[in-house]
Amino acid sequence: MKINNKLFISFSIMAVLMAVVGYLSYTQISKVSGSFDIVKSEATPSIIALGNIKSDFNQLHAAVLAFNLHVPDAASDPEIKAKALDHLQEVQVAKANLLSSYEQYRSLEKDKDAADRIGQGINGIIAHIDEMTTIGTEIMNGATTSQTTNGGHTHSHAATGSSDQTAQPPVLRLHNMILELDNAAMTFKDELDAKIAQEYISLEKTQADVLGDISSTINLNMILTIGAVAVVFVVGRFVSHSITKRVSQLKGEANQVAAGNLSAQISTPGSDEITDLAVNFEHMRNGLVSAQHELAKKNKDLQTLNADLDQANQDLKKLDKLKDQFIGIASHELRGPIHPILGYASMAKGGKIQPQVALDVIHQQALKLRQLASDILDVSRMDSGNLSYNMQKVKINELLLNALIAAGGTVNPENVSIVAKIDDRNKDLEVIADKDRIGQVFTNVIGNAVKFTRKGSITAATHVNSDSNTVEISISDTGGGIPEDILPNLFGKFVTKNVADTNKEGTGLGLYISKSIVNAHSGTIEAHNSNGGATFRIVLPINAADLENSGLLAEVVKRDQK
Numbered sequence: 001m002k003i004n005n006k007l008f009i010s011f012s013i014m015a016v017l018m019a020v021v022g023y024l025s026y027t028q029i030s031k032v033s034g035s036f037d038i039v040k041s042e043a044t045p046s047i048i049a050l051g052n053i054k055s056d057f058n059q060l061h062a063a064v065l066a067f068n069l070h071v072p073d074a075a076s077d078p079e080i081k082a083k084a085l086d087h088l089q090e091v092q093v094a095k096a097n098l099l100s101s102y103e104q105y106r107s108l109e110k111d112k113d114a115a116d117r118i119g120q121g122i123n124g125i126i127a128h129i130d131e132m133t134t135i136g137t138e139i140m141n142g143a144t145t146s147q148t149t150n151g152g153h154t155h156s157h158a159a160t161g162s163s164d165q166t167a168q169p170p171v172l173r174l175h176n177m178i179l180e181l182d183n184a185a186m187t188f189k190d191e192l193d194a195k196i197a198q199e200y201i202s203l204e205k206t207q208a209d210v211l212g213d214i215s216s217t218i219n220l221n222m223i224l225t226i227g228a229v230a231v232v233f234v235v236g237r238f239v240s241h242s243i244t245k246r247v248s249q250l251k252g253e254a255n256q257v258a259a260g261n262l263s264a265q266i267s268t269p270g271s272d273e274i275t276d277l278a279v280n281f282e283h284m285r286n287g288l289v290s291a292q293h294e295l296a297k298k299n300k301d302l303q304t305l306n307a308d309l310d311q312a313n314q315d316l317k318k319l320d321k322l323k324d325q326f327i328g329i330a331s332h333e334l335r336g337p338i339h340p341i342l343g344y345a346s347m348a349k350g351g352k353i354q355p356q357v358a359l360d361v362i363h364q365q366a367l368k369l370r371q372l373a374s375d376i377l378d379v380s381r382m383d384s385g386n387l388s389y390n391m392q393k394v395k396i397n398e399l400l401l402n403a404l405i406a407a408g409g410t411v412n413p414e415n416v417s418i419v420a421k422i423d424d425r426n427k428d429l430e431v432i433a434d435k436d437r438i439g440q441v442f443t444n445v446i447g448n449a450v451k452f453t454r455k456g457s458i459t460a461a462t463h464v465n466s467d468s469n470t471v472e473i474s475i476s477d478t479g480g481g482i483p484e485d486i487l488p489n490l491f492g493k494f495v496t497k498n499v500a501d502t503n504k505e506g507t508g509l510g511l512y513i514s515k516s517i518v519n520a521h522s523g524t525i526e527a528h529n530s531n532g533g534a535t536f537r538i539v540l541p542i543n544a545a546d547l548e549n550s551g552l553l554a555e556v557v558k559r560d561q562k
């Protein structure tokens, strides 16, 4: 969830909570306030009204008693009569006040039956008082009986309703009625006190209810406030923890990456803005990792290139040294035949020797010089890779025999015999080769055999190996073998050594050139000593396919197509 939404929801929860707490507090306080209203507008006023009734009633009672006190002497004493009339006036005022207080009370009282009962009590007492004041007035006016006129009807009054009492003298009657009034007043006041006490109880109960409401409101408010604070704390803590936990985790992971630990992955849980940030960090880290890998690879390549360059430099130096060596030796060798040529020519010119003798030597040395120049040229081309081969189908045995025949002409047949061992089945065996160059190899190897063999035989044989599809040409002699000290480097440049006082004029390039040619044909050449002489083994591939690696096949195919 997005942080924005999280905050919005948590603040909404808090706001709703506050609203609920506020609403509940409002309703509680309204309830308390309502209870106060009841106390103020109902319970207390009705007690006051009842108190007023009681007070008014007491005044009425007192005024009636004062009036009655003056009645007996009023008829005879005008002054007393005036007082009696004043008290009568007070009676009327107190009566009106009582009725007014009662009306006020009635309007406040919910219990109408109770109000009616009090009203009946007041009406009864007022009727009794009215009768008393009527009788009192009659007495003041000199009456001796209790007959009164009211609304045009003549009837008799009696608080007790006894017909006997109407016959009583008015003063006595009044006296009795005062007693009756006292009793009725006592009863009424008791009733009124009971009602007031009841109202007080009700008021106390209402007050207790209000206090209870206030107490429960305080408690509820406290609980709601504590609850709301707890909920706000929990929600706030949860939201802040969920945000800060992720932020500090991301900070820790980013610190690791910043410290160079690029393998420390940045976790991307959730789906909020921090996750977006973490995803971007992770992309950056991956970018850094791949850049680092790329850099390491480039560095490695550079190191390899550097090593190659070093190697190439060393090779070049080596080659340069070899070239210097080669030029030095080659020029030395080239000078070799020139000395006898010049010497013999000079001697012939001076008449010291026969010209024919000089010419023979000069011819021989010139041939040698030509051979030497040709060899040096070949070596130079081979080393620089510029020697081209004219590949074609060659009858290998025919080539070998030609070389043997040519060598035959240079040996004394009495001392050395030349033998060719060729299987008739393979007589016309063809291989893909450069005829002249392979011929040159045979001439070199057979020439060495001739050169180093004074007595015995020189044997050449061919053997086809159908398993490896190769032909092996071996040339052995009985000339005493290759000197052991040069055997390990036999095919090197300028490696030459006399064998039993022969070969004084060798340059040591023959076998080097031979090996280069055989290698160019994807073949091998090796030498060893056996049976008192040397044996050379040359192996050449028979099929064109075996030449693939040498890169020469293309030339053959091209030529065949022509």
Ligand SMILES: Nc1ncnc2c1ncn2[C@@H]1O[C@H](COP(=O)(O)OP(=O)(O)OP(=O)(O)O)[C@@H](O)[C@H]1O
Pocket: 444, 448, 449, 452, 477, 479, 480, 481, 482, 483, 486, 490, 495, 496, 497, 498, 499, 503, 505, 506, 507, 508, 509, 510, 511, 512, 533, 534
């Ligand atoms: N058949 C052999 N018997 C004994 N030693 C040999 C034989 N063939 C070669 N060698 C030794 O190997 C050396 C190198 O031979 P290689 O043909 O390369 O040079 P070379 O014959 O000395 O001179 P070049 O052939 O250049 O005129 C010879 O000088 C010789 O000492």
Ligand SMILES: [Mg+2]
Pocket: 444, 447, 448, 506, 510, 511
């Ligand atoms: Mg040689």
